[in-house]
Amino acid sequence: MMKLGRSAIALAAAFLLSGALPAAHLVLVAGASGRSGSAAMRLLDEEGYTVRATTTNRARAVERHGAQWDWVELDVRDRDAVFAAMQDVDYLICAIGTRSLLGGNGPEFVDYAGVVNLVDAAVEAGVRHFVLVSSAAAGPYRERSRMILFARARHWKTLGENHLKNSGLDYTIVGPSGLRDDPAEGRLRVMARADYDTGRVAIGDVGMLTVDALTNPDARNKSYAVVRDESAAPGAWREMLKAIEIDSVTEESPDHPLMPDPE
Ligand SMILES: NC(=O)c1ccc[n+]([C@@H]2O[C@H](COP(=O)([O-])OP(=O)(O)OC[C@H]3O[C@@H](n4cnc5c(N)ncnc54)[C@H](OP(=O)(O)O)[C@@H]3O)[C@@H](O)[C@H]2O)c1
Incomplete structure (x- = not known):
């Protein structure tokens, strides 16, 4: 039987004491306090989902986004707490990402180990779709960046993605280009990441794509890049998404081997 840490037990107790009932279509948003996560949260509210919003710091999240969501403190590095937070969850949007390229909250521990914890807990909870x-x-x-710290961050993100791809969960991997603090406008180009060069995309559009992917069969088991494209008609991205192939599990090729980037 899984051994629960103190924070996991506290989290489980908080759910019980709140009297929360299992809700249909409960979406856990990991990183709800971040830019993409909060954009997804607003849309989930509009669409009538029940949400569980996670942050590492409730007071800071309330200050930034208000108290309309029932913030749950969760550090994805705490495996027991992640398993406890997954109770009754139907769908999961993971919008976490570290801003520290080094150290104990670096990509190895957040973008990789944190994602592994979320994926494993989602498998155990029978989550329907993981974005x-x-x-x-x-x-x-992925690009071989000459900036070694960025290369390492992409390396750990890639290993987190691979864990999700091999988990047996239904999933979608949304790959934003550079993020802009703008609302959604739906003028987008989505493409296989092998075809990605450069670009930027509005945070609002990333939030919109993550919520769409929860139930869009054309997004199922696919990984894609997204950029803003003024010349694209609003909504044209849906046909582009249909044309993207379902991932093969490894996607390895001689030109792009799944080798670790240099340390
Ligand atoms: N910035 C870009 O241009 C860009 C481009 C492409 C892709 N991305 C990726 O897109 C994703 C979303 O980016 P964003 O800019 O929307 O994110 P963001 O605003 O930087 O927010 C990051 C989120 O991750 C959470 N987080 C960090 N460490 C955590 C931990 N140990 N446990 C739990 N949660 C933790 C933060 O929670 P708290 O705030 O509550 O601590 C926050 O909610 C990230 O994976 C990022 O790498 C970013």
Whole structure:
């Protein structure tokens, strides 16, 4: 039987004491306090989902986003707490990402080990669909950046993605290009990440794509890059998404081997 840590037990107790009942279509948003996560949260509210919003710091999240969501403190590095937070969850959007390229909250521990914890807990909870916000430049076709710290971050994101791909969960990996603090406008180009070059995308559009992916069969078991494209008609991205192939599990090729980047 799984051994629960103190924070996990406290979390489980908080759910019980709140009297929360299992809700249909409960979406856990990991990283709800972040830019993409909060954009997804607003849309989930509009669409009538029940949400469980996680943050590492409730007071800071309330200050930034208000108290309309019932914030749950969760550090994804705490495996027991992640398993406890997954109770009754139907769908998961993971919009976490570290801003520390080194140290104990670096990509190895957040973008990789944290994602592994979320994926494993989602498998145990029978989550219906897992949406991972990663990066246009991660994955098996990721750029070899000369900036070693960025290369390492993409490396750990790629390993987190691979864990999700091999988990048996239904999933979508959304790969944003550079993020802009703008609302959704739906003028987008989505593409296989092998075809990604460069670009930027509005946070609102990333939030919209993550919520769409929860139930869109055309997004199922796919990984894609997204950029803003003024010349695209609003909504044209839906046909582009249909044309993207379902992932093969490894996606390895001689030109883009799944080798670790240099340390
Ligand atoms: N910035 C870009 O241009 C860009 C481009 C492509 C892809 N991406 C990727 O897109 C994703 C979303 O980016 P964003 O800019 O929307 O994120 P963000 O605003 O930087 O928010 C990051 C989120 O991760 C959470 N987080 C960090 N460490 C955590 C931990 N140990 N446990 C639990 N949660 C933790 C933060 O929680 P608290 O705030 O509550 O601590 C916050 O909610 C990230 O994976 C990022 O790498 C970013």
